[in-house]
Amino acid sequence: MREKLLALAALQKVDVEVAALKKNADAYPKDIGELEKQLAAARVAVDAERTRLEELEKQRLNLEQTISDDKDKVKKWETRLTEQRSTREYSALAREIDIAKKGQTTMAEEVVELGRQATIQREVVRAKNTEFNEKSKGLVEKIAALKEKLTAAEAAVSALDGSRANAASTVDGALLKRYDVIRKKRMPALVGLVAPGICKGCGMKLSAQLYNTLVASRGVDQCPACSRIVYAQEVLEAPATK
Ligand SMILES: [Zn+2]
Incomplete structure (x- = not known):
């Protein structure tokens, strides 16, 4: 009878070991997921700044295009101006041209302002990117280390599966x-x-x-x-x- 008991006690010893290993191994995926979430959040933060920079540059390009179109339009008006015979029509068109040119000046100032903001934003992106690179390096290393531990724990569990089968075969x-x-x-x-x-x-x-x-x-x-x-x-x- 004692043999039966010893065999069962030996089996339980393996089961306790497996349970402890699995408990450890179960924690790794959660920790890995948490770190991956941090990494993704850091990436999102950099991307947001980069998007802001792209927006500023797009606005500036659009405005430059608008100014260019407006200048073409005024050029046509100026040609037409020389063809005006009535004083009333002449002064009306001259007034339109004047308003348009003032508008161009305002837009040109906005272009300069957008350029200034883009320069600042480019610096923000650069700083954020450096920050991200440093942070992500640490996170990536931590994730890799945990993945290695997880693989080792899983290997240990499957190695014990063999031991368990052996131990179980001797139990009544x-x-x-x-x-x-x-x-x-x-x-x-x-x-x-x-x-x-x-x-x-x-x-x-x-x-x-x-x-x-x-x-x-x-x-x-x-x-x-x-x-x-x-x-x-x-x-x-x-x-x-x-
Ligand atoms: Zn009891």
């Missing part, structure tokens, strides 16, 4: 089935009873008779309170005579 079939059912709900599924019969899983005081029986049989039973598989702890603590 019916006992293994019971153990697997319990361990899905509570780990450890196999626990010792401390003399005179306290379950180490749930702390319930069980009968001394059950304890004594388990010492004599060197076998296992079930805790009536928590349903875990129990054995008398001293059986595993005793030197292996059988």
